[in-house]
Amino acid sequence: MSQKSTASESKHLKRFYYTIDTAVDKPFNWKQTVRLFKYMKPYAKTLLPAAIIAMLISTAVRLIVPIIIGRYTIDKALANQDVNLLIQFVILIGFLYVFNYVANTLRIRWVNQLGQNVIYDLRDGLFAHVQRLSHRFFDSRSAGSILVRILNDVNSLQELFTNGIINLLTDVITLLGIVIIMFMLSPKLALAVMIILPIMFFISTKLRKNIRRSWQQVRIQQSRLNSHLNESIQGIRITQSFSQEKENTEFFNGVNTDNYEKWRIATKKSAMFRPLVEMCNAIGTAILISYGAYLILNNPYVTTGIFVSFAFYLGMFWDPISRLGQSYNQLLMAMSSSERIFEFLDERPNVKEKSNAISFEDMKGNIEFDHVKFSYDDDRVALHEISLEMKQGQTVALVGHTGSGKSTIANLISRFYDPTEGAVKIDGIDLRDVTLDSLRQNISVVLQDTFIFSGTIMDNIRFGRPNATDEEVMEAAKVVGADDFIRRLADGYETEVEERGNILSVGERQLLSFARALLANPKIIILDEATASIDTETEQKIQKALKRLLQGRTSILIAHRLSTIREADHIIVLENGHILEQGNHDELMSGKGEYYHLVKAQFQMLGA
Missing domain, CATH: 3.40.50.300 (P-loop containing nucleotide triphosphate hydrolases)
Structure with a gap:
């Protein structure tokens, strides 16, 4: 990208960014995390306990199997060459794995149902709340930044609720179980292989603040990207009219590049945790092999079976630690998103x-x-x-x-x-x-820039009064002179109109808004430059309709065209x-x- 275009982007980006959210460096807010988890409360007696029980069964099986293999299969059946006992243990282990499979299947099913229900409730509540906010809220925010909160930020919580919470419990219980069992089997060997833990904990703690800050920056940059996309798509006609496609593309490239960089930095920092765990795993394995071999040769209480059980548990030990790091990163991402979601939910209407x-x-x-x-x-x-x-x-x-x-x-x-x-x-x-x-x-408002929703013409006219009959809708359209052009359409009143009614002319959209206002049967009608976009012929038709529309109602007309208010x-x-x-x-x-x-x-x- 040229230096000139970069400078131009910098200028535009400064103007654009000031309208979007900015990062706030806050400490981890556990109260907010608890508030987020309260969305699981409606399912605390059904899906949540069922998923936890299935998780506990699966975890117990995984913790029991290494003991059966080491202490019993190796130290008893194989050491004594007891074939019948060996077969019994093999069958028992096979049965436990089948049991574990069933428990895991049920856990995944219930956890996904729990997560999807929570996300549904959260998005539904957020949208309903935004619908009730005052105009001042929308005056100071772009549509794109609001969409990001309702879509992207809520979606980013999906993984946390569908897998993250249960996986976190699973890993914590697994780690505690492994530590207890390892110390029961051999305290010396357990201390030796876990000597690396304090070092790993210290290093990972240093990463947390940077990781959280990086994911917060990602969310903010996504908001900027979505805001610009929304603005560009809605303003495409203006962009093309002024031949600004190239400049707009360059501006988008700048925003997109920033979004890419923020993702790259965040994922790079998050990815540093996995190699750290693998390095600790390698060190722990080396300690197990060297010190474990020494104990087998010099300590009669440490048997080959115990050594094999330790090897199983050590392999199981580092995976939960690695997943805990990922869960923490996931929690940081969720924290960043939940901050932005709760910021909206904590907004109160100025008009109370x-x-x-x-x-x-x-x-x-x-x-x-x-x-x-x-x-x-x-x-x-x-x-x-x-x-x-x-x-x-x-x-x-x-x-x-x-x-x-x-x-x-x-x-x-x-x-x-x-x-x-x-x-x-x-x-x-x-x-x-x-x-x-x-x-x-009791009030109907007709604006100059009328809004037509996606759906049929019938549904658009009926918007202000959903229980109106088809006959009432058609009568309202006839009164304002919209019936003629509607019946000329391929499917008449059932014609599907695109977003914002783009298949209709400006005058036709305005006629539909008049029909919508009339059908609502208000006591007060406000026409804000409502005839400004209508040609003279259509205006004459509407003036006749307005006499019937305004009859018996208090009417406020706002118009620059003074001939319409004589x-x-x-x-x-x-x-x-x-x-x-x-x-x-x-x-x-x-x-x-x-x-x-x-x-x-x-x-x-x-x-x-």
């Missing part, structure tokens, strides 16, 4: 619902802003001391330049945000005193979060204020 919140039983639609002040952040005030009323059944238009506060007012009515000061009321009730579901079930009952002109003037079209035109100049400027542009 009171425990004693009431429900709107019969909303009328009278809206009041009582000295409302609102800021998205400390540096920018979006609304200054706004006081206004929107009466039941009125059509109210919000007019003003970009950034004047129009959409902010709409967001406060839907309670996507709470006012910094003052109160927003509907039917005289402060919105902070009502349940979010009962509020939003018939509004009340027009509010905003500028930099202040109300400049308000009234109906004729009143504002006769006043020759800001509204008059806006209308005049638009007509001059059209005339030009």
